[in-house]
Amino acid sequence: MPFPIQIVLALLVSTPTPTPPASCERNETAVVVDTRAHQMHLCAGGKVEHTFAVALGTRGVGKQRQGDNRTPLGRYGLGPPRASKDFHIFVPVGYPTPAQARLGFTGSAIGIHGPPRGYSTLAQLAMLVSQDWTAGCIAVTSDADIETVATWVRKQEVKGVRLAF
Numbered sequence: 001m002p003f004p005i006q007i008v009l010a011l012l013v014s015t016p017t018p019t020p021p022a023s024c025e026r027n028e029t030a031v032v033v034d035t036r037a038h039q040m041h042l043c044a045g046g047k048v049e050h051t052f053a054v055a056l057g058t059r060g061v062g063k064q065r066q067g068d069n070r071t072p073l074g075r076y077g078l079g080p081p082r083a084s085k086d087f088h089i090f091v092p093v094g095y096p097t098p099a100q101a102r103l104g105f106t107g108s109a110i111g112i113h114g115p116p117r118g119y120s121t122l123a124q125l126a127m128l129v130s131q132d133w134t135a136g137c138i139a140v141t142s143d144a145d146i147e148t149v150a151t152w153v154r155k156q157e158v159k160g161v162r163l164a165f
Contacts, residue, residue: 023039023041023043023048023051024041024043024046024047024048025043025046025162026046027045027046028043028045028046028162029043029044029045029156029158030043030158030160030161030162031043031078031112031149031153031158031160031161031162032161032162032164033054033071033138033161033162033163033164034164035056035061035071035073035163035164036164038053038054038055038056038131038132039051039052039053039054040052040054040112040138040140040149042149042152042153042156044156049152050148050149050152052140052141052145052148052149053140053141054138054139054140055131055132055133055134055138055139055141056071056131056132056134056136056137056138056139057069057070057071057132057134057135057136057137058132058133058134058135060132061073061163063095063105063107063110063136064104064105064106064107065105065106065107066106066107066108067107067135068107068136069134069135069136070136071110071134071136071137071138071163072093072095072096072100072107072110072136072163073163073164074095074097074100074162074163075097075160075161075162075163076093076094076095076097076160076161076163077093077094077160078091078092078093078094078112078153078158078160078161079091079092079093079094079111080092080153080154081149081150081153081154084113084114085117086113086116086117087113087114087115087116087117087139087146088113088114088115088117088143088146088147089113089114089143089146089147089149089150090111090112090113091111091112091113091146091149091150091153092109092110092111093110093111093112093137093138093161095107095108095110107136109137110136110137111137111138112137112138112139112140112146112149112161113137113138113139113140113146114139114140114142114143114145114146114147115139115140115141115142115143138163
């Protein structure tokens, strides 16, 4: 299935730098996830319009295999936001890319979503206590947050996500 909207899951250099990397690249309109800071930025024309705290995979970043509970890094297409019985709204991330699949990367059902149904308070507490609780997805802390993300993605016709470390 083609992903007309893109998400960028960017890897920011993990070595300390005198100034933090810019959240949005020049003229970039994308969802940018800074995995190190556990923040997701909605960038339009190179400027941050919204920022959210996010939870990632329980085993960190660098997804390569189905079931490794890691969040992928790189640039990915986004599918259109859709209703989810498990997470209120789910925005599919096009992982693995065709190039990654040729390298043997496996996995599916990676996306941006809200808190699990019936566990909103627990999910918020888990983010504060352990930070990462997903099976490899990017999760915001509330239904209101994922509704804002979905509305923004639809309005901006975002082409991708950049997941960075």
